[in-house]
Amino acid sequence: MESFDPTRTLLLAARQASGSSSASASSSGSSDTKQGSSSVSAFLSTLIPIFVIACIIFGLFLFFQKKYDRVYGPRTFLQTLDKDEYSPKQSPGAFGWTKEFRELADEFVLGHSSLENYLFLRYFKTLVVISFVGCLITWPVLFPVNATGNAPNTSGFDILSFAHISDGARYWAHSLIGVIFFSFVMFVITREMLYYCYMRQAYLLSPYNSSKMSSKTVLFTDVPVEYRNVGAMEHIFPNAKYIWIAADPEDLEEHVKERDQASVKLEGAEMKLIGNYVKKQIKANKKNRGDSEDGRLREQESGSFDIAPKERPTHKLKPLIGKKVDTIDWSRGELHRLIPEVAREQAEKRDPKSNKLAAVFIEFDTIRDAQAAYQQVAHQTPFHMTPRDFGMPPEQVIWSNLNQPWWQRKMWSAFGTAFATFLCIFWTIPIAFAGIITNINYITDKVPFLAWIQDIPPQILGIVTGLIPVVLVAVMMALVPIFLSLVARQFLPTMPAVQAKVQRWYFPFQVVQVFLVTTFTSAATSVVTNIIDDPTSAPALLATNLPKASNFYIVYFVLNGLIAASLQFLNIVPLLFALFLGKILDTTPKKMYNRYVTLGGLGWGAFYPKMTLLGVIALSYSIIAPLVLGFATVGFALMYLGFRYNVLFTLGTTVDTKGDCYARALKQLITGLYISEICLIGLFAIGSAGNGLVSLGPLIIMIIMLIATVIWNMELSNALDKHSRILPCDLLADEYRDEDTEDVAEKGGATNGHSKKLGSATSTGLYQLPNSADPPAPPSGLVGKIKSFIFPTKFASAAVLSRYILSPFLTQPVRPYTEKEREEAYLHPALTAEVPIIWLARDPHGLSRREVGACRREIGEGIEVTDEEAWFNEQGRVEWDKTHPQKAPVWEDAPEY
Numbered sequence: 001m002e003s004f005d006p007t008r009t010l011l012l013a014a015r016q017a018s019g020s021s022s023a024s025a026s027s028s029g030s031s032d033t034k035q036g037s038s039s040v041s042a043f044l045s046t047l048i049p050i051f052v053i054a055c056i057i058f059g060l061f062l063f064f065q066k067k068y069d070r071v072y073g074p075r076t077f078l079q080t081l082d083k084d085e086y087s088p089k090q091s092p093g094a095f096g097w098t099k100e101f102r103e104l105a106d107e108f109v110l111g112h113s114s115l116e117n118y119l120f121l122r123y124f125k126t127l128v129v130i131s132f133v134g135c136l137i138t139w140p141v142l143f144p145v146n147a148t149g150n151a152p153n154t155s156g157f158d159i160l161s162f163a164h165i166s167d168g169a170r171y172w173a174h175s176l177i178g179v180i181f182f183s184f185v186m187f188v189i190t191r192e193m194l195y196y197c198y199m200r201q202a203y204l205l206s207p208y209n210s211s212k213m214s215s216k217t218v219l220f221t222d223v224p225v226e227y228r229n230v231g232a233m234e235h236i237f238p239n240a241k242y243i244w245i246a247a248d249p250e251d252l253e254e255h256v257k258e259r260d261q262a263s264v265k266l267e268g269a270e271m272k273l274i275g276n277y278v279k280k281q282i283k284a285n286k287k288n289r290g291d292s293e294d295g296r297l298r299e300q301e302s303g304s305f306d307i308a309p310k311e312r313p314t315h316k317l318k319p320l321i322g323k324k325v326d327t328i329d330w331s332r333g334e335l336h337r338l339i340p341e342v343a344r345e346q347a348e349k350r351d352p353k354s355n356k357l358a359a360v361f362i363e364f365d366t367i368r369d370a371q372a373a374y375q376q377v378a379h380q381t382p383f384h385m386t387p388r389d390f391g392m393p394p395e396q397v398i399w400s401n402l403n404q405p406w407w408q409r410k411m412w413s414a415f416g417t418a419f420a421t422f423l424c425i426f427w428t429i430p431i432a433f434a435g436i437i438t439n440i441n442y443i444t445d446k447v448p449f450l451a452w453i454q455d456i457p458p459q460i461l462g463i464v465t466g467l468i469p470v471v472l473v474a475v476m477m478a479l480v481p482i483f484l485s486l487v488a489r490q491f492l493p494t495m496p497a498v499q500a501k502v503q504r505w506y507f508p509f510q511v512v513q514v515f516l517v518t519t520f521t522s523a524a525t526s527v528v529t530n531i532i533d534d535p536t537s538a539p540a541l542l543a544t545n546l547p548k549a550s551n552f553y554i555v556y557f558v559l560n561g562l563i564a565a566s567l568q569f570l571n572i573v574p575l576l577f578a579l580f581l582g583k584i585l586d587t588t589p590k591k592m593y594n595r596y597v598t599l600g601g602l603g604w605g606a607f608y609p610k611m612t613l614l615g616v617i618a619l620s621y622s623i624i625a626p627l628v629l630g631f632a633t634v635g636f637a638l639m640y641l642g643f644r645y646n647v648l649f650t651l652g653t654t655v656d657t658k659g660d661c662y663a664r665a666l667k668q669l670i671t672g673l674y675i676s677e678i679c680l681i682g683l684f685a686i687g688s689a690g691n692g693l694v695s696l697g698p699l700i701i702m703i704i705m706l707i708a709t710v711i712w713n714m715e716l717s718n719a720l721d722k723h724s725r726i727l728p729c730d731l732l733a734d735e736y737r738d739e740d741t742e743d744v745a746e747k748g749g750a751t752n753g754h755s756k757k758l759g760s761a762t763s764t765g766l767y768q769l770p771n772s773a774d775p776p777a778p779p780s781g782l783v784g785k786i787k788s789f790i791f792p793t794k795f796a797s798a799a800v801l802s803r804y805i806l807s808p809f810l811t812q813p814v815r816p817y818t819e820k821e822r823e824e825a826y827l828h829p830a831l832t833a834e835v836p837i838i839w840l841a842r843d844p845h846g847l848s849r850r851e852v853g854a855c856r857r858e859i860g861e862g863i864e865v866t867d868e869e870a871w872f873n874e875q876g877r878v879e880w881d882k883t884h885p886q887k888a889p890v891w892e893d894a895p896e897y
Helices: 007-023 039-065 097-103 108-112 115-147 156-160 168-204 230-236 252-287 292-302 327-349 367-375 406-426 428-438 448-455 458-488 495-526 528-533 535-545 547-570 572-585 589-597 604-620 627-649 660-720 781-790 798-805 819-824 847-859
Strands: 217-221 240-247 314-316 324-326 356-364 386-390 754-756 870-872 878-880
Touching: 039 156, 039 547, 097 627, 108 115, 108 627, 115 156, 115 168, 115 604, 115 627, 115 660, 156 547, 168 660, 168 798, 217 367, 230 240, 252 327, 252 847, 252 870, 314 327, 324 327, 327 847, 356 367, 367 386, 406 428, 406 458, 406 495, 428 458, 428 495, 458 495, 458 604, 495 604, 495 660, 547 572, 547 604, 547 627, 572 589, 589 878, 604 627, 604 660
Parallel strands: none
Antiparallel strands: 217 356, 217 386, 240 356, 240 754, 314 324, 870 878
16 A cells, blocks of 8 residues: 655645735736735745644644554564564654654665665655755855845745846856756766665675575566477576476466455355344344343354345345345355366466466576576567566566567557656646636636636635645546556556656656646736736746746645655554544455555655655756745655654555666656756846846856756766666676585476476575675764765775675575475466465354355365454454464465565
């Protein structure tokens, strides 16, 4: 389950707080100061209620935090986690958690959670550093320059922005400070890209990760028919260790789905039957207390229960028009038919002679061999036997897409890109409409048919201009990543690839719709009457009012910093499930167990673009309205604290991209530099038209800066693109093996569609980073941290990070795989899917035991039905032993692939 993200609902909430006041600055065209921007008063009137709401939300967090450990601290006790994954137990008291929160370093997340979660926190810290240093660079110079300007119709926050400048000679300050700040941002992004490459190398080559089967496994797609056999693949890849040729499940996959659905129906119906009977008996016992125990004994002895046929669960085979059947009897009959049928088909599909998909998984002896195979051209025909992915665990494979031909995959990719582009254009209409609604009362004097709006009572008008746009934008923005994810899932072979594609598609949409459209529509709406009166003044008016639009983003950062951060602490979605949604939706012990033991995670493809957009906004306004950087610093810092709590104590990782989304987010952050530089070039150009040659120098400087940014961006990509995807050979050269556990190399025939060539189920191929010369320890103290920041190649290399930063947990390999786990690792799930266990809750009347026996008799062999480890309490509610989840019938010690 994804963490709740409220930022999209805050977009126009901020606009109604700031947009109306900034719009009034120029709507009348009067030069009177009274008509100027009232941004300070608007900000203060917004800050107070927002602060109060944030305090209430945080107060709710403090109230519920100790009552619901599963919501606010599952990583401190959840028994399904390894002991190395635990976070320290939180200290008692309302603020006791702050002790562990302060003491734990972010690097703790590397060994106890994941690289993904660590880099996500680091991304916020990077944004905080950029914004804070930006304040130190811009404020001492640009605040005095802007404040002493003499542009008319400016007041409040606007006097600290470019809008207060009318003298072209002052542009020199903006251009030179812009060069300094933009250069710093370029350095930080370069530094973080280097750090990411080094951290990725150290993390993936740690014994923990390099001992995983997936670290040495490559997925090939579009495999020609003649190569879909073990012998042919061994001929091409003689150093292959295991080969899994994906079997074509054909009808088996649908039959497994039908079997599992029948199991779910049976389990739900049995629980409904037992639960209703228990509640009925509780009511009867309250009326006849003396006879209750005797009646219970008679029921248990006779095995008969007073259940009318109409009290048994029923359902229709087809919606609305289907035949109504007894759910329990129908489900038992379906399972009786499907269980042996599925077992027979699974045995047939595991035969090496069965039909195969155009996909092959190959595990190699070493990571070096796997990387070599991943980078080589495997077939003479283009787009055939393509190495599609490397290092993906089997649970993140989208099996339905493995058999797609290359041309169909490319068509889907082109369609997805066109669809995302279409959304960027089409969504402009409703988003712009929502932006116009926020300032609708300022254009009624020039649009006669809207004059009736002025007659609307202020309270209702406030709802129209405030609530309706917020709801509209929230719904529209919520649908976009869902649409994009659905398209990506149609052709990409793995979940990390889906997240990466969604991130690529969704970020441009965020920039265009959430930033550019709302910014320019706000600026245009506020001066629309002036433009109608004098169309030739449009460029100058928009240039003047564009910096004033920063007032909206000042409020936006306050909203994100206070409301979004406090909601992260509250962890509202899991809390709602703990309070009442879980009681409604989780009606069986299995559903309760699954929700209890499963840690939620973030959807990186949809989440990173939203955070990156905030960074882009801060960079875009860094020079023309530097005050935004201050509020951005506070906003990012507060959001960092909120997400940090969840990463330390509540979140897991659902999709592992190995930090790929973090690297892409850093590259996408460069968009803010381009927007800022282009805006400055435009403002300088407009200013030079009215100020003569005095503005030409700043204009030339900014054009040169833009060209330098483009060149730097290209060189950065060329230099680090491969390093961010491929592990370097010098680090792979010092591979070692544990000779005690490495079997003698042997060649053998193929079984079950895969081949074992080298090693055994306990084989390990662990890596040790080059350590002949001890790497320097990261320097301590403030000066030391500055040195580490400036010289990442020396103090943040892979060897340094491996030795001094990575948790000792990562120095231990994963447990050895059993022979069965290795054989079935990359087989199609339909071939290995076991019959789901029917887990009922035991009742005091013996009805559950009767149903367990009836299920076993009518379904036959091949299914496990039990009512152990779950029970109905005295109030008729289902409970299970949460203190020992390993005792649950559905518990399994799954391997880490």
